[in-house]
Amino acid sequence: MSNKKDINENDLLQDIDREKLFSEINDNKMKDSDKSSFVEAIMGNYFLDNDNINFLEDYGYGFWKYLDNEKCICLSDKKFKDCCKKKMKRQKGFEFVSLVESLDSEETYKKYLSDASVNLNKIIEKNIQESKCSFPDCDKKAIENFLYDFSNIKNNYLSVVKKNILDTRFTMGENFFQPVESEMFSFFGFCEEHDNLTSLESLKLDLNSSQLSIAMFNYRNLAYKKSRLENFYQTIYEEFIDNYLNVSKEGYQAMMVFKLRRTINSILAIRNMFEKLKEAIKNNDFKEFNFQSFELKKQDNFVVRDLIYFQVTPKSYTVINSVNNPLINEDIALISLFQVKKSSIVQFMYLKRSSKIESYFQEWKEINEDKLNNLESWVTNNALILTDNILISQKMWSKLSHEDKILYSALNKFRFENPKPGQEFIKMKFFAGFQKGSNFF
Numbered sequence: 001m002s003n004k005k006d007i008n009e010n011d012l013l014q015d016i017d018r019e020k021l022f023s024e025i026n027d028n029k030m031k032d033s034d035k036s037s038f039v040e041a042i043m044g045n046y047f048l049d050n051d052n053i054n055f056l057e058d059y060g061y062g063f064w065k066y067l068d069n070e071k072c073i074c075l076s077d078k079k080f081k082d083c084c085k086k087k088m089k090r091q092k093g094f095e096f097v098s099l100v101e102s103l104d105s106e107e108t109y110k111k112y113l114s115d116a117s118v119n120l121n122k123i124i125e126k127n128i129q130e131s132k133c134s135f136p137d138c139d140k141k142a143i144e145n146f147l148y149d150f151s152n153i154k155n156n157y158l159s160v161v162k163k164n165i166l167d168t169r170f171t172m173g174e175n176f177f178q179p180v181e182s183e184m185f186s187f188f189g190f191c192e193e194h195d196n197l198t199s200l201e202s203l204k205l206d207l208n209s210s211q212l213s214i215a216m217f218n219y220r221n222l223a224y225k226k227s228r229l230e231n232f233y234q235t236i237y238e239e240f241i242d243n244y245l246n247v248s249k250e251g252y253q254a255m256m257v258f259k260l261r262r263t264i265n266s267i268l269a270i271r272n273m274f275e276k277l278k279e280a281i282k283n284n285d286f287k288e289f290n291f292q293s294f295e296l297k298k299q300d301n302f303v304v305r306d307l308i309y310f311q312v313t314p315k316s317y318t319v320i321n322s323v324n325n326p327l328i329n330e331d332i333a334l335i336s337l338f339q340v341k342k343s344s345i346v347q348f349m350y351l352k353r354s355s356k357i358e359s360y361f362q363e364w365k366e367i368n369e370d371k372l373n374n375l376e377s378w379v380t381n382n383a384l385i386l387t388d389n390i391l392i393s394q395k396m397w398s399k400l401s402h403e404d405k406i407l408y409s410a411l412n413k414f415r416f417e418n419p420k421p422g423q424e425f426i427k428m429k430f431f432a433g434f435q436k437g438s439n440f441f
């Protein structure tokens with residue numbers, strides 16, 4: 001029997017001068033400078049909850065709506081009120097079903113997807129017509145390129161990539177990894193000559209490859225990602241202009257803003273990296289970039305050519321990117337994994353000014369000094385969760401239990417598409433991963 005005295009809430013609160021407390025709250029004695037540093041701190045949070053967001057809204061930061069004086073959503077230098085706000089349409093008697101709203105049922109979702117795809121297909125068509133080779137100093141027309149060429153890959157692979165980039169409906173409890181088709185990885189990035197030049201077959205990458213060769217390969221992979229994201233951004237931008245005012249429910253309008261904010265954050269980071277890399281390749285000068293390469297035991301379970309979004313440094317827990325906070329500027333690294341004769345190589349490349357990514361690698365190496373056998377799980381875990389374009393071999397996938405397939409699917413998609421239901425998985429895997437030194441960030 002415990003002889004500890006039971007403490008109830010009333011005991012704890014009896015000494016508090018309630019009158020004084022209420023009057024302090026009402027006076028709101030926080031200094032303006034404290035308020036602004038508090039706001040800054042919230043804006044840097046890894047995960048924004050409703051209280052954080054409400055606080056920001058209360059202090060004049062538009063989170064769920066675009067404010068007049070914000071930089072315009074078309075990314076011109078103008079203010080929103082002087083630019084695209086004037087183009088927004090209101091159609092009498094027309095109620096637009098937004099993506100979030102449509103997620104409620106299979107029926108409305110199909111309708112959303114087919115309506116929205118009309119716009120998307122026009123944009124893709126227009127971008128194909130106008131597409132020029134992205135290689136420095138080449139202005140030939142781009143031809144159709146493929147991120148992955150399946151004629152040269154012997155294994156059967158699975159991927160979460162969908163042909164229609166607007167199709168973002170993923171249901172918890174389902175397996176999202178489906179057999180790949182070349183079409184999922186099609187893009188118009190380079191002319192024939194530069195399509196060949198930047199391909200893995202002609203670059204023949206290995207551990208001793210030059211920075212230029214590594215950069216050209218990563219540039220190609222970035223071009224794929226950029227072309228898909230540009231199409232996506234332009235589609236939801238138009239959707240916003242045409243339909244935002246035709247959504248009557250405030251909550252759904254807010255989600256349209258949130259989606260646009262996240263996409264703008266991504267497109268700015270990708271465009272910036274793309275221009276820097278193009279310039280560096282042109283001059284064969286990579287002083288603005290850091291490279292990290294690791295040699296793994298030969299494996300053919302995974303292939304990845306993508307961007308990677310590290311989330312938090314593994315020791316000091318510094319936020320690099322966030323699942324749901326578009327106020328943190330995205331900071332990206334490029335990742336490519338390829339096979340050489342007796343091993344597999346994983347290559348990372350990022351801008352030197354991305355000091356948080358540099359810290360990420362340093363801290364990871366400190367933690368894992370004596371655990372280098374965790375390298376493979378670190379790479380595969382990272383690639384599985386923090387990239388979109390990973391290919392997983394059918395052979396490896398078929399050995400997993402049903403529960404693991406669901407878990408990997410959820411980790412890959414819900415993290416970013418829908419962070420809230422993914423929270424439990426994330427927490428669980430986060431702590432399990434740190435213990436083993438192969439963290440999921």
Ligand SMILES: [Zn+2]
Nearest residue numbers: 072074083084
């Ligand atoms: Zn504008």
Ligand SMILES: [Zn+2]
Nearest residue numbers: 133138191194
């Ligand atoms: Zn070219």
